[in-house]
Amino acid sequence: MKLSVRFLDIRAVERSRSEMERIGVDPAGMDIMAPKQFHYNLRVEGLTPAQANVLKQDMLSIGAEAAVARGAASCSVKSTDALLSGTARQFEAIIEKLRVQSFGLPEVGLSLSEAIGNLNMRGYTVKGRGREWEFGPRTMVMGILNVTPDSFSDGGRFLEKVTAVERGLEMFEEGADFIDVGGESTRPGAPSVKAAEEMKRAVPVVEALALRGVPVSIDTTKAEVARAALVAGAEIVNDVSALTMDAGMAGVCAEYKAAVVLMHMRGTPSTMQADTGYKDIVSEVYDHLMARMDYAVASGIERDRIIIDPGIGFGKSSEGNIELLRRLREFRTLGAPILLGPSRKSFIVTVLGAGVEARLMGTIAASVAAVLNGASILRVHDVKEARMALDMADAIRGGV
Numbered sequence: 001m002k003l004s005v006r007f008l009d010i011r012a013v014e015r016s017r018s019e020m021e022r023i024g025v026d027p028a029g030m031d032i033m034a035p036k037q038f039h040y041n042l043r044v045e046g047l048t049p050a051q052a053n054v055l056k057q058d059m060l061s062i063g064a065e066a067a068v069a070r071g072a073a074s075c076s077v078k079s080t081d082a083l084l085s086g087t088a089r090q091f092e093a094i095i096e097k098l099r100v101q102s103f104g105l106p107e108v109g110l111s112l113s114e115a116i117g118n119l120n121m122r123g124y125t126v127k128g129r130g131r132e133w134e135f136g137p138r139t140m141v142m143g144i145l146n147v148t149p150d151s152f153s154d155g156g157r158f159l160e161k162v163t164a165v166e167r168g169l170e171m172f173e174e175g176a177d178f179i180d181v182g183g184e185s186t187r188p189g190a191p192s193v194k195a196a197e198e199m200k201r202a203v204p205v206v207e208a209l210a211l212r213g214v215p216v217s218i219d220t221t222k223a224e225v226a227r228a229a230l231v232a233g234a235e236i237v238n239d240v241s242a243l244t245m246d247a248g249m250a251g252v253c254a255e256y257k258a259a260v261v262l263m264h265m266r267g268t269p270s271t272m273q274a275d276t277g278y279k280d281i282v283s284e285v286y287d288h289l290m291a292r293m294d295y296a297v298a299s300g301i302e303r304d305r306i307i308i309d310p311g312i313g314f315g316k317s318s319e320g321n322i323e324l325l326r327r328l329r330e331f332r333t334l335g336a337p338i339l340l341g342p343s344r345k346s347f348i349v350t351v352l353g354a355g356v357e358a359r360l361m362g363t364i365a366a367s368v369a370a371v372l373n374g375a376s377i378l379r380v381h382d383v384k385e386a387r388m389a390l391d392m393a394d395a396i397r398g399g400v
Contacts, residue, residue, distance in 0.1 A: 010037055012122070035088040042115060044082045045287070049075040050103045052082055058097050064090040091116060118335035124376065126337060127305050128235030128259040131215065133177070135337045135376040137398055139390045142178045142217065142379040143171035144343060147201045148185045165208045172214045175387035178236065180379060181206050182219030186240050188273040195224045207232035217261070223248035230256040240265050240314060242292040243299070254300030261307045261339055262292045266315030276317040282327050285310050290334060307377065309339040318347035325366060328373035341379035342366035360385060368393045
């Protein structure tokens with residue numbers, strides 16, 4: 001007799017327990033078995049050969065696996081990354097073992113513990129200046145409001161304050177949780193704008209929306225502009241340079257207790273598409289964001305005010321953008337909400353062709369994929385359509 005055998009896609013403890021409940025497993029047995037049903041593949045970078053060799057032997061001794069560079073055993077390499085594979089229960093055991101090892105391995109154990117804890121987080125609390133948000137079952141939408149004459153998609157449409165405020169309020173009514181106001185284009189090849197002009201465009205719009213109770217973020221790389229927008233009522237600073245282009249930006253964000261979006265970008269908007277080649281795009285973007293998070297915290301910005309953005313379209317090829325989308329879940333180990341901005345980007349045109357409909361449908365598809373792969377916030381132009389699509393994606397994701 002042929003039996004029914006199927007793969008179970010279990011990514012959460014609740015899902016594991018529900019499957020065991022369905023077949024009548026004893027509750028005490030569930031507690032023992034659940035950690036054995038989760039298998040992790042973790043990459044640890046920059047180990048010394050001594051660390052790698054001890055770690056590998058410890059992993060193998062408990063039935064787990066560890067892959068290191070060929071020259072690690074003979075110490076013919078200065079450092080090596082390691083790929084560690086095991087169940088949650090095995091990682092609990094290895095972390096405990098590492099606590100009493102030498103060669104700096106207790107710190108490795110702490111890093112492993114933090115990564116696994118971050119990966120299993122079911123939601124995030126992010127604090128802004130005067131509010132806080134719970135990122136969890138419902139994906140947030142950030143509506144794009146470019147008060148510029150030269151943005152790639154809607155440049156010039158909302159340059160006037162009245163028109164911009166009307167559009168911001170319209171997006172809020174359509175379901176946007178935040179309105180992201182930008183007074184300087186960050187399209188590929190865009191020239192820089194002086195702070196005074198950027199403030200003239202953006203700050204009055206920020207103030208008008210904030211006075212109407214709309215949560216606003218300011219899209220800027222300049223500390224002077226950020227300060228003016230925060231005084232006017234902005235809650236979030238969305239810095240595409242991750243606090244690198246203005247030495248004063250981190251201090252302003254810390255002073256005003258703003259939430260901060262740290263985005264990966266290679267170069268500047270005017271140069272970022274000149275070099276889109278990466279040896280390992282996910283690793284490079286991940287390491288950059290981790291370093292910028294550490295910098296932000298060292299500068300006085302609390303961790304629960306940080307949002308990360310891998311920077312779709314900012315110094316990446318079409319293939320690179322798709323790779324980041326496909327592997328977005330890997331960024332969850334950073335322990336911060338993930339924002340993604342695929343809206344109307346050129347990689348969609350590369351895949352689907354030109355045209356308004358292609359950009360909209362491509363944006364929706366990329367946004368849904370991002371949600372199913374771990375994104376908490378989508379930055380979009382077409383709020384109404386995105387909100388409906390994301391509500392559907394959230395309903396599907398809720399059963400994971």
